Amino acid sequence: MQKADDSGSEAASGSAVDQVVAAIRALIRERGLGVGDVLPSEAELGAMVGAGRNTVREAIRILKAYGIVESRQKVGAVITDRRREAVMDVFSFAIDISAATFRDVQGFRRLVEVNLAETLIGRLPAATLAAMAAENAAMAAAEDPAAAARHDYAFHRLLVEAAGNRTLAEVYAILRPVVQRLMETGKTERRARDGAFREHAAILDALGTGDRLGYAYHMNRHLDAGLEFLPEAGRG
Amino acid sequence: MQKADDSGSEAASGSAVDQVVAAIRALIRERGLGVGDVLPSEAELGAMVGAGRNTVREAIRILKAYGIVESRQKVGAVITDRRREAVMDVFSFAIDISAATFRDVQGFRRLVEVNLAETLIGRLPAATLAAMAAENAAMAAAEDPAAAARHDYAFHRLLVEAAGNRTLAEVYAILRPVVQRLMETGKTERRARDGAFREHAAILDALGTGDRLGYAYHMNRHLDAGLEFLPEAGRG
DNA sequence: GCTCGGTATTTTGTCCCACAAATGAAGGAG
DNA sequence: CTCCTTCATTTGTGGGACAAAATACCGAGC
Numbered sequence: 001m002q003k004a005d006d007s008g009s010e011a012a013s014g015s016a017v018d019q020v021v022a023a024i025r026a027l028i029r030e031r032g033l034g035v036g037d038v039l040p041s042e043a044e045l046g047a048m049v050g051a052g053r054n055t056v057r058e059a060i061r062i063l064k065a066y067g068i069v070e071s072r073q074k075v076g077a078v079i080t081d082r083r084r085e086a087v088m089d090v091f092s093f094a095i096d097i098s099a100a101t102f103r104d105v106q107g108f109r110r111l112v113e114v115n116l117a118e119t120l121i122g123r124l125p126a127a128t129l130a131a132m133a134a135e136n137a138a139m140a141a142a143e144d145p146a147a148a149a150r151h152d153y154a155f156h157r158l159l160v161e162a163a164g165n166r167t168l169a170e171v172y173a174i175l176r177p178v179v180q181r182l183m184e185t186g187k188t189e190r191r192a193r194d195g196a197f198r199e200h201a202a203i204l205d206a207l208g209t210g211d212r213l214g215y216a217y218h219m220n221r222h223l224d225a226g227l228e229f230l231p232e233a234g235r236g
Numbered sequence: 237m238q239k240a241d242d243s244g245s246e247a248a249s250g251s252a253v254d255q256v257v258a259a260i261r262a263l264i265r266e267r268g269l270g271v272g273d274v275l276p277s278e279a280e281l282g283a284m285v286g287a288g289r290n291t292v293r294e295a296i297r298i299l300k301a302y303g304i305v306e307s308r309q310k311v312g313a314v315i316t317d318r319r320r321e322a323v324m325d326v327f328s329f330a331i332d333i334s335a336a337t338f339r340d341v342q343g344f345r346r347l348v349e350v351n352l353a354e355t356l357i358g359r360l361p362a363a364t365l366a367a368m369a370a371e372n373a374a375m376a377a378a379e380d381p382a383a384a385a386r387h388d389y390a391f392h393r394l395l396v397e398a399a400g401n402r403t404l405a406e407v408y409a410i411l412r413p414v415v416q417r418l419m420e421t422g423k424t425e426r427r428a429r430d431g432a433f434r435e436h437a438a439i440l441d442a443l444g445t446g447d448r449l450g451y452a453y454h455m456n457r458h459l460d461a462g463l464e465f466l467p468e469a470g471r472g
Numbered sequence: 473g474c475t476c477g478g479t480a481t482t483t484t485g486t487c488c489c490a491c492a493a494a495t496g497a498a499g500g501a502g
Numbered sequence: 503c504t505c506c507t508t509c510a511t512t513t514g515t516g517g518g519a520c521a522a523a524a525t526a527c528c529g530a531g532c
Binding site: 277278279293307308309310311312313 | 510511512513514
Binding site for chain 3: 503504505506507508509510511512513514515516517518519520521522523524525526527528529530531532
């Protein structure tokens with residue numbers, strides 16, 4: 001009864017569910033569907049691909065988990081874009097994020113943030129600098145590590161967004177759960193939090209005075225310090 | 237999709253599937269399950285929560301989409317942590333392609349690739365350099381623009397992957413459709429393709445001789461040239 | 473003619489059942 | 503003791519049924 005072996009369309013990898021996902025992807029692409037458009041009903045999709053409704057439902061369930069569609073009864077599966085929320089949900093699970101992931105993401109931040117000086121210096125509005133200073137002060141004054149981490153992240157987000165590149169900003173939004181959690185582990189000790197505050201201040205100072213070398217130096221130190229509280233296993 | 241995560245109980249207002257997801261989360265937390273442990277079978281979970289097997293399957297499907305579990309027949313759903321891959325998969329889904337997007341992505345590439353010199357110079361294996369040269373030659377010799385674009389992208393992928401940062405490599409994999417399409421439009425004219433070939437060669441030369449300024453100069457020029465064939469609208 | 477309310481219909485949500493496929497486990501033959 | 507066969511368990515897929523929700527439609531009343 002299964003193995004319709006439908007040729008012609010996406011020869012997706014393995015399972016029937018994956019094939020349906022691929023078919024829906026193709027459908028979205030070919031028909032140019034965007035946010036607000038509705039997918040065919042589950043029964044229709046099943047007929048199109050030669051799959052049962054259960055299989056189609058599991059495929060749609062994947063897309064829902066991805067934040068790409070929402071389904072409403074009587075209407076069907078509507079295309080949305082809540083992918084960032086989905087990412088937050090993914091990392092809200094109680095599983096610890098591996099040290100290797102932390103290191104890798106921090107390495108990515110180093111590749112990007114340390115080199116932002118060229119783009120930012122001289123082009124950074126005073127308002128942005130002031131906002132960053134405010135976040136830094138709020139971080140130092142925060143009650144708990146989670147709040148401090150939020151302000152720490154906000155500081156860096158302002159920095160990154162000031163570069164004026166949307167792709168970069170979105171990448172940082174994706175990485176936010178990992179980055180912010182790492183920041184949180186680095187805020188439990190008073191000493192470390194004070195160190196981050198001083199590093200932020202030095203970074204701001206370098207940005208204000210146009211000191212590129214100083215910026216790179218302090219940013220490098222700052223990102224290194226963020227990894228200080230990770231277990232030593234799994235170098236990256 | 238709530239954030240029950242820390243609260244003691246599992247209120248789980250929403251659908252039955254959401255309740256099962258919450259129950260599994262609670263199970264993972266309470267039993268302290270980690271990577272490698274297996275969840276109870278679908279039938280057992282259904283009995284525990286009072287839900288049908290289909291409902292349980294959809295809940296597990298969400299966790300699979302999140303990269304939290306993998307299921308193998310006869311064994312069951314084993315806990316893994318492929319969340320990073322899952323997140324990247326989410327964002328590789330559908331990217332809108334407009335002139336503004338091209339400009340933005342190219343700007344992101346500039347932020348990253350121009351500054352890779354510090355990381356790469358002196359640490360780039362000869363084999364990688366040779367592979368990049370081979371891709372460059374293949375690009376120049378390619379029959380059609382699409383093939384040339386594939387080799388162009390391969391050249392840059394080798395460069396980026398040589399930095400040894402997984403996050404960066406995965407971000408580039410996400411951007412691949414956009415980047416490669418842009419490369420394709422820049423390969424239709426013979427003159428432009430020859431220019432790209434020479435720029436690649438100059439980049440390789442600078443990498444080989446450790447000429448950081450030369451690398452940055454040529455990479456900047458190269459990325460600029462890639463935008464030459466875009467319509468003028470929407471400056472960045 | 474227009475508005476309000478009830479009915480009809482479509483579509484998703486959940487459950488049950490059945491069987492196929494995979495695969496680890498147990499048991500038997502050499 | 504080892505290898506092979508058989509078995510049992512669990513996921514994978516398909517089909518059917520009914521409930522719930524929400525839109526669409528149609529008729530009654532003003």
